[in-house]
Amino acid sequence: MKILVTGGAGYIGSHTANRLLQENFEVVVYDNLTTGFRAAVPEKATFVEGDVRDEAKLVEVLKSQKIDAVIHFAAKLNVKESTEKPLEYYENNTSGVLSMTKAMKAAGVKHIVFSSTAALFGDKVQDRSIVEDDAKAPLNPYGHSKLMSEQILKDTSDTGGISYCALRYFNVAGASDDGNNGQRTADAFHxxxxxxxxxxxxxxxxxxxxxxxxxxxxxxxxDYIHVEDLADIHLLAVKYLLKGGASNYFNCGYxxxxxxxxxxxxxxxxxxxxxxxxxxxxxxxxxxxxxxxxxxxxxxxxxxxxxxxxxxxxxxxxxxxxxxxxxx
Ligand SMILES: NC(=O)c1ccc[n+]([C@@H]2O[C@H](COP(=O)([O-])OP(=O)(O)OC[C@H]3O[C@@H](n4cnc5c(N)ncnc54)[C@H](O)[C@@H]3O)[C@@H](O)[C@H]2O)c1
CATH class of the missing domain: 3.90.25.10 (UDP-galactose 4-epimerase, domain 1)
Structure with missing residues (x-):
């Protein structure tokens, strides 16, 4: 099985790409290297430099690489910056998901695991742990850009064209057990x-x-989740979809x-x-x-x-x- 990992040159995407390779998936990393690093892409993965807003290129890659499923990490994620430059977040994150979904339909790729976030929930629930169906109330354009992305995936899935898993990460941290991969972005704000x-x-x-x-x-x-435990979740989610599991969404934390x-x-x-x-x-x-x-x-x-x-x-x-x- 061959997986397209967008944002696979980034922190969580590169850990997940490694994990997929360990489980004998073939991996194509698709990344525009804005915050990602070429050196983070595993040697055994194929690397394509490209932007997720480039729908034509996505269609070409999905078809020529015979992709079975997509794991979509590519996004901007600086909450403060999103309040200053909201359109960049809607363009990169929400339009990125829109063009990916259209490209998948054009290329006949049916499954996508999507990087969502606890930022969907805002600050409404603070006295207990948050369940998936709690009210969504993002406090910033970053959170809204992800909520809108989930909506695009849900509406498309409802028409029967694709199945998706939205994974809502809480606070991701840590590095690989072997010490060979970790957060490379110097000004990451975690x-x-x-x-x-x-x-x-x-x-x-x-x-x-x-x-x-x-x-x-x-x-x-x-709630701090180890990046390698999060990579395992992606593996489970993509296997679930490939086996015919219905569209779903999950909170990811401990x-x-x-x-x-x-x-x-x-x-x-x-x-x-x-x-x-x-x-x-x-x-x-x-x-x-x-x-x-x-x-x-x-x-x-x-x-x-x-x-x-x-x-x-x-x-x-x-x-x-x-x-x-x-x-x-
Ligand atoms: N790190 C966290 O704690 C956290 C929490 C919740 C959700 N998330 C989500 O997880 C995903 C990955 O986050 P990360 O921490 O690994 O960040 P990161 O910045 O390390 O990785 C993002 C990757 O996407 C690439 N990218 C960005 N825009 C692109 C585009 N238009 N086309 C192609 N590639 C593009 C970047 O070059 C980078 O390699 C993001 O979607 C983010 O919103 C992260």
Whole structure:
């Protein structure tokens, strides 16, 4: 079976491409390298440089490579930037899904796994874990661009043309167990990435936004999922669709969260460093707590997390950051 992995030169896409190859799938990575890295593409994968908004090129690649299913990671994902340049997000993310869906129909490719996000849910549910059918209330254009993408896939699927799985990731972190792959984007804004950068001296300090939230230690709580456990979920989802599974959507997280302070303390512990932490005001739009209910994923796809351990996530990320020097 041959899978087209858009965004496969990026952080989560490259981990998933590796995982697919380990399971003897053939992989074609399709990426425009805006935030991705050629060096992240596994050697055994075919690489095509291209943009997901280029529908004609997608049709050509889907047909000539005889693709059986698509895993669509390609997107822009900086929430703050999306509030400043919303049209770029609708164009890249939503139009990207539109052109991919049209290209799949033209080429007769029927299955797609889509990278969605917990940002769909906004901050409506903070006192319990979030289930898939909770109300959708994105707080920014990034979240809206993904919600609209899910709608495109649902409406197309309802007509019988395709089947899809939307995977709504919570906070993705960590690096591969063998230390050969991890977050390469220097200015990625995720807490654990910023924390390990501070631990290895690539940043002078770490900023902590908000210490007066209604949580046990006053800082925000998030559900951190190891990137390799997330790669496993993609494998399960694509196998499910290829076997004829109906369109579906799943929350991807562990079902428990950690506060920002707990994460910082864990990074300091695994790295043996004590970098400065600057406490600042809350950022607008940050919910106090966002935790996934992932029982649907476990029950319906049989997912079993293997790395649900904050120390392991932080250690893998730290070891990767120590040895990684950016090169495209
Ligand atoms: N990292 C997280 O915590 C997180 C959380 C929720 C959802 N997501 C989603 O996961 C996906 C992957 O995120 P990531 O963290 O690996 O980011 P990333 O920036 O490392 O990867 C995105 C990849 O897509 C490529 N790309 C972007 N626009 C493209 C286009 N128009 N055509 C072709 N390629 C394009 C980039 O070059 C890059 O390789 C995204 O869809 C993102 O919205 C990520």
């Amino acid at each position: 807490l654990i990435h910023l924390g390990v950068q501070a631990a290895v001296g690539k940043r002078k300090q770490l900023q902590l936004f908000g210490t007066d939230y209604p949580t046990p230690d006053g800082t925000c709580i998030r 079902g428990f969260g950690y506060s920002v302070r707990e994460v910082i303390n864990t990074i300091k512990k695994v790295s043996g460093t004590d970098f400065p932490v600057i406490e600042s005001e809350r950022r607008p739009g940050d919910a106090a707590s966002l935790v996934a209910d992932s029982s649907k994923l476990k029950n319906q796809l049989g997912w079993q997390p293997k790395r649900a351990n904050l120390e392991l996530i932080c250690r893998n990320a730290y070891e990767w950051e120590k040895k990684y020097n950016e090169s495209r």
